[in-house]
Amino acid sequence: MPSAPLASVLATAAEPAPAGADQASDLADLFVLLAAAFAPPPAALATRNWCEPLAADLADLGGALALDTAAAEQSLREVAGGPLAGEPWLVEYSRLFLVPPVPVTLNTGIYLEGGLAGVSAQMMAQCYATAGFAQRESFRDLPDHVAIQLEFIAALLGRWAAGDDDALAMAREFSDGFVSHWTEPLYAACTKAAARHPAAGVYAELAAVLREATDRLVR
Numbered sequence: 001m002p003s004a005p006l007a008s009v010l011a012t013a014a015e016p017a018p019a020g021a022d023q024a025s026d027l028a029d030l031f032v033l034l035a036a037a038f039a040p041p042p043a044a045l046a047t048r049n050w051c052e053p054l055a056a057d058l059a060d061l062g063g064a065l066a067l068d069t070a071a072a073e074q075s076l077r078e079v080a081g082g083p084l085a086g087e088p089w090l091v092e093y094s095r096l097f098l099v100p101p102v103p104v105t106l107n108t109g110i111y112l113e114g115g116l117a118g119v120s121a122q123m124m125a126q127c128y129a130t131a132g133f134a135q136r137e138s139f140r141d142l143p144d145h146v147a148i149q150l151e152f153i154a155a156l157l158g159r160w161a162a163g164d165d166d167a168l169a170m171a172r173e174f175s176d177g178f179v180s181h182w183t184e185p186l187y188a189a190c191t192k193a194a195a196r197h198p199a200a201g202v203y204a205e206l207a208a209v210l211r212e213a214t215d216r217l218v219r
Helices: 022-038 047-065 070-080 089-097 109-113 119-131 146-161 165-193 198-218
Strands: none
Touching (some): 047 070, 089 198, 109 119, 109 165, 119 165, 165 198
């Protein structure tokens, strides 16, 4: 599972895996980790303390799943050792994702249909309800926020790791229907913003890891 304090960001975590389900559990843990990475960090969490545990967890899970996480790890460690090391990571997160006009949006309806609170967000909310997944009350955003979608997939993969094959089918259907279509635009938007925002390069590499993990899931 992800290291503290990243793991504490999430209320939804993968369930324990039965014997022989290590890969399922590791994939669930990766989506838990990426969901935490794309969620707003705690206000007092310094950049170094956000980046270093994330890099370590990515290395562990990347090795377990044979995913290439090296570029993301390097980007995180560079930022952790740079001038932002002691500054709150929330400041950089906010500059990139929250302060209008936002350089990059994490509401994926913009990538999928060019607007907010549209059909895709409504369909995602329906998927959550069907699966019995409840969005965290502490994280108020539209259903199409990247972190909420990844929490949902992590929860389904946790059920799969516990032996629920229907949950795997739901995770694949959701990923193929939504996530696979916005990972590349998100990566491109973060890459474009990287020249002005140090955090953007980190999130571009995280989006690349997510793209590879999603491809692995839907295959």
